[in-house]
Amino acid sequence: MVFRNFSIFMLSLLAFASNVAAQNGFFLRGSVVDTTGASIPHVAVSVETLSGALVKATTSGAEGDFELLSLTTGDFRISIPATPPFAGSQETLHLSHSVSNHRIVLKIESVDQAVTVGEEESLSTEASSNRDTVSVSGDDLRKLPVFDQDYIATMTPFLDGSSGSSGGVTLIVDGVEMKSVAVSPSAIQEVRINNDPYSAEFTRPGRGRIEIITKPGSPEFHAELNFTVRNAVFNAKNYFSAVRPPESRRIYEGHLSGPFGRGGHTNFIVSGSRREQDTAAVVNATGPNGVVNQNVLTPNRNMGFTGRINHDFSPTHRLSIGYNFENSGSTNAGVGGIVLAEAGYNLNYREDDLILNDRIIVTPNLINQLQVTLEKDEDNTRSVTQAQSIQVNGEFVGGGAQADAHRTENTIHINEIVTWSHGRHYVRAGVQLPQFSRRAVDDHTNRLGTFKFSSLGSYSGNTPYVFTAQQGPGRGLYWINEFGSFVQDQIKLSPRVQLVLGLRYDWQTFLPDNNNLAPRISLAYAPDKGKTVLRLGTGIFYDRTGGDFPATVKLHNGSVLHSIQIQNPDFPIAPGTNFSAVPTNLARFDSRVRTPYALQYSLGLERQVHKNATVTISYRGQVQTKSFRSRDANAPILPVNPDLTATYARPDPNYGQIQQIESRGRTELNALDISFRGQAGRVFSGQAQYTLSRFYGNTGGINWFPQDQYDAGSEWARADMDRRHRLNLIGNINPDHWLSLGVNATLYSGTPYTETTGNDDFHTGLGNARPAGVGRNTLQGGGVASLDLLYSHDFRLTKATGDHARLLSAGASAFNVLNRTNFTNYIGALSSSFFHQPTAALAGRQLQFAVGYRF
Template identity: 70%
Template sequence: MSPRHLLLFLLLTLSCSSFAQTLLSVRGSILDPTGAAIPGATVQLETTSGTLAAQSASDDRGNFILSNLSPGTYSLSVPAYSGFAAHATPLHLTTSIANVKITLFTQSVNQEVNVGDSDQSLSTDSSANRDTVAVSGDDLRKLPVFDQDIVATLTPFLDSSAGSSGGTTIIVDGVEMKSVGVSASAIQEVRINNDPYSAEFTRPGRGRIEITTKPGSPTFHGEANFIFRDSVFNAKNYFSPVRPPETRRIYEGHLGGPLGHGGHTSFIASASYRQQNTASVVNAIGPSGPISENVLTPNRNSQYSMRLTHDFSPAHRLSIGYNFESSASTNAGVGGITLPEAGYNLNSREDDAIFNDRLILTPNLINQLLVTFEKDEDVTKSVTDAPSLQISGSFIGGGAQADIARTENTIHVNEILTWSHGKHYLRVGVQLPQFSRRAVDDHTNRLGTAKFASLANYAADKPYVFTAQQGIGRGLYWINELGSFIQDQVKLTPHLQASLGLRYDWQTFLHDNNNLSPRISLAYAPGKGKTIFRTGTGIFYDRTGGDFPANVVLHDGVVLHSIQIQNPTYPIPPGFDFGTIPTNLVRFAPHSRTPYAIQYSFGVERQIHKTVTVTAAYRGQVGVKSFRSRDANAPILPPDPNLSDNYPRPDLNYGQIQQVESGGRNLLNALDLSFRGQAGRWFSGQAQYTLSRFDNNTGGINAFPQNQYNPNNEWGRADLDRRQRFNLVGNINPDHWLSLGVIATLYSGTPYTETTGNDDFHTGLGNARPAGVGRNTLQAGGVASLDLLYNHDFRLTKEKGDNAKFLSAGISAFNVLNRTNYTSYIGSLSSSLFEHPTAALAGRQLQFSLGYRF
């Protein structure tokens, strides 16, 4: 079947009817207050007359299913079990319900139930806001997930204004990690914007992804998946001269079960292997004209994890785990105006040892200790050993000059005490997000980089700057962070709930010690609880961003001798002594402080139907003391540049001094509208629309202003500002034999900056704008994509529930409409590609999958 015919088939299925189902089911999970599964708990469903309609027990992952049910009103209950109090809640059943989440507390503590998309019972709990994106592991199986990359799939639901300087914040089982650490099928749930003003986390709700992995299992369960793609089924990239021979193969799965006798010890192991033979498209302008070619960029990734869980008693559970991940990429960085010769190869490895100890001290007091030991090794090697050439807006060639090796040994610690009493639910914690010893061997730019304003200047051998560095390049340093918090969730009245929190953060390299972050949120549910009003505000402190402190350690004038020569004679003469040129420096300003943001919001949730909730909220943010860089030793230009062609630096003993300052600011105003639930039998899922404006005067910790002596003259749209964003995730015609998983995104474009291409300020930065032109005044094109999945489960056994075995087959279509989504626009006036894109996202691609689970 050709891709065109397959696309037609997928679209036609939207109008097909399916067989009616008269019997319904209820699926869900039972968890303790820490989010861990409670296996073996009895779940009962009784009619209003007290007749038992169905009964089940939670499996090793805390999951349960009640099937063969008729529509009606029931009571869903869990009897007291293993030190946890009993629970009961009414349930009106009109359609099958998935994602019922019951949290059991210890004796004398109130219980809560959070019913998923099929039942929109509202709660004033701060973590139950309906603006939360919550996707269970079962739901993920029904969605078109590209390469099984869960984080990339859900990242569009994050807000760039709420992110950290270090990138997306990933919380795995309560601990901040660099990656998920387990294979996709071993994920139990993913949540975004869960409890947005929680004092437990450094980032607000829209700035973090919280992932819960599956626990161990007292009975054997597992899953194996094979995912593959081939370019023969794909549309050609817009800029690609021909369709490259791409292939992808992913082998993934997990297995869980008991160890030994007695049912007190269980395990879960997961593994994945990705073999991806991909290609990038080069679209550049060289001295001889346009350059258009495909460049193979193969990569391999292996990931393994193992976790053992032992219950010493009903009150004491210990888990020990190990994660391993390695990856290798060839020709990384190639594409757009970057030529194949300027690529580099990447090799990385990460090992994690994880300890998780949960102890119920008293009926209303729980202690949880999570400790992770992490070791990382990353090596980057240039493909070509040659000087780097950068021609503004035309091409990047020569060697990448990117040779560097990094090692990192880190400890993450979370110690959290949970106490419940009466109307109060108190959490107190001490955290070490990072206690990290790092080493770096920097051999970048040893042969130098020449930058040219235009192709004409390149032909005339007239670069505006030449940079290079020499020295041992070996640096050892520590990056340590400390956090602590206290938070009380209190039921003030039957209709009003408050969450009050205070957090403290500290980090090395910055010398302020007063980073207190008060946070508060309120939820009010008048009447029968069909409407909830929410408001909240809080302060969130940022970090130095990625591994920027390494630059301060290396570029201190001793470890590395880094130079900058403006308007040099080119080529640089052989044997030139770089030691005669003053060295560059990188440093924090004496009065630099930790950036922080004040975020505030108010909104309303409305249950418009038993299965549908809509929300509307205003969200604002004021960023203070944002990081930016400034050349503190920039030449002072004369009033009339024609009076002089010599622009010396004020301190002749140094070259560029990159000084990181806390002088930036930002401002966000946003309107969020969302839908969550099941619209009849035709759609189940969630959708979000955001109308916003995000402005700032800095592009981040490595961003320089054009005029180093007027850094505040950079106010404009933020680099990642999108005025409008729409995201949808869910299922069409759910719970029927003909059901489609769907993910849709529709974004307006981001801005980019118009530059002259010349070094008009003689700083070597080449970021000067035309007179009167502000930052980020040009507009890139928008992005639109529709992804679909058709997947069908074939039952292999007659057993139902946990004993059932399935063989599944699926086909996903990404960017079904084959829309060209342009990226990487050129803003340099000296380039013939000015205001043109040089790259595009992938066209339509098909992904096939086979799976077996039991």
């Protein structure tokens, strides 16, 4: 009875809210930006009837945002007059619902296109208007459940690992490739994935990069302050933890922007954040004395600050100077699963960036933008325990981490882009230095040595299958330089056909080939008036060595580090033993190594299924050749029936293991993508994406070794990142109402893992041998399912609306609401008591609370 009365009460409230909304009409909120994504403030925005009668008018605010209230259902025209150097814009729209994020891009030539607006514009043939783009504005992020305000992690599931590089996901911040975003979450204007997938401007395809656009400065004062907190008292217990892991997190974050000095030509924006995270890792291992199950404290601190000053020398010339600072420290990193507390390490990291951005509008048809970033990084790693490392396959990792190292990096990033439009052509061309980097490393890893055992039995019997150690000065100085250039022409062949032709060139140190030309082409055709768009495209994308891998080759050259490997050694070996008589290991590039490249191709159909909803269905294929892998070029040549306890000689007795980096691998991807973007009635507004894919290959990356060093080609199997099914959804349930919920849902099938014997059957010291007849990645891990929800509400502190409103916000987020156990770290070693079992799990249900103030 109580539930029935409560239901009637809730329905009455919803009906009342809907009636009020109907009486007050719809609103249209959005922003005005240029082609670089920079906001355009103080331009007139008006809504007119198709006959020209004015309905509503406003002016874009300091950050290019605008708001029009009390609009009714119908056909209208939204107009912006010419604002030199930008031409005017007119768009025809059909309004049927309130719109919270309508983006108007002003180009340096006139734009006249039909647009239908509900939550979405009508379809366009422009390359950057593909509807399977995942785009989230800063306002959208406030309405989504974002764990620890980490919006990069929230958006990452929409990426595709097959489209990434050897260095991982490519991060583009304000058009420039960077290692981190630096600015705090509230200073983000927009996050995009798969925007113009075949753009020649970037090294990776659309699903292999995240593009971040930060907020510009403002001629009026605006600020936002947020405080986020989580505590273990509100968390569910981790599956592998006997006692709920202790946890307390506090995040302070915000930004301030406004005018600087007099004259109205200079403004600034500063942002900062501090994260205090007292977390714990769950250890679930089997040691010589039985099961080890404990919570290990892993506290970390992170602090960041950014500042930028923008000055307009004239209406056509803007100069920006910025500074970024980040400092972080982590304790007991690496602990968890089968890694014991004693095998952890402590991390300290600092980054300083100085950024100069100069934009000049040379003529109404020509824009030049130059950005130069000076970056300095320092990274320290220290082992928690100074002891030899003990690794028992699939059971436990103990002793010391043997991870001590100190790294510094001084890098210049340069991005010079010219944009020119003429008639039907819109041309962009540029020169880029993603990295011009001098690096130094003091490598003191594995100085005491590491013993590896195949099982607990061999550990109890003091019979490791390999011992490794390093000696020598360990200091290396080297340069990592990368160069890129591109030209792209977007041609409007007709009102319904748009062709994009692009050509890119990439070069990097350590790889000898200089002919890395990457042509790209895409075509969009609209057979009807804005309801359907057919897109097809293809292009070549070159890979890189990734991260700091060249340091491996520089250090392991036989002189900087004397790295040794002893098979079937005695146990123990006294720390500090001199190994100068033992042949050294080497790491080198194969003389025939070349830059890997991927050929991607796709065919997609976009269809506007409703005035405010679009569905996209596309096929995506990719073939990467010359993929990186490693091989022991000095592996023992075994007899037909080798003795597992024997030690076999290497072909060249002067050296131990020779890690030879080759580019002879291959991967293939076939994927079907189905995307929804828009509003499903009054129930849901947002974006959803389902992918059915097959990702195969014969390499696991640049540091991956085959089991048989003389038969690497037989490793063809499911790739490590292969997932058959992936479903991601972000948006709002019951949007634009007081009872609206932000939602983030993921549903994945599992990735594969490899069954191994646990022994070193090939006598290489790698311990990656499989049972006879068993291929790579034949075992299947468990899937992942998670539902995150946010309820938040803005309390208006003044009667002002839009750009001048003062708001107090409060919200509560629940992550993994259903408290589903999502297992990770499956063990494939037959010699392990954990064989075919997971040793870790993602967090259970967690609650997060936040309050904020903005004006």
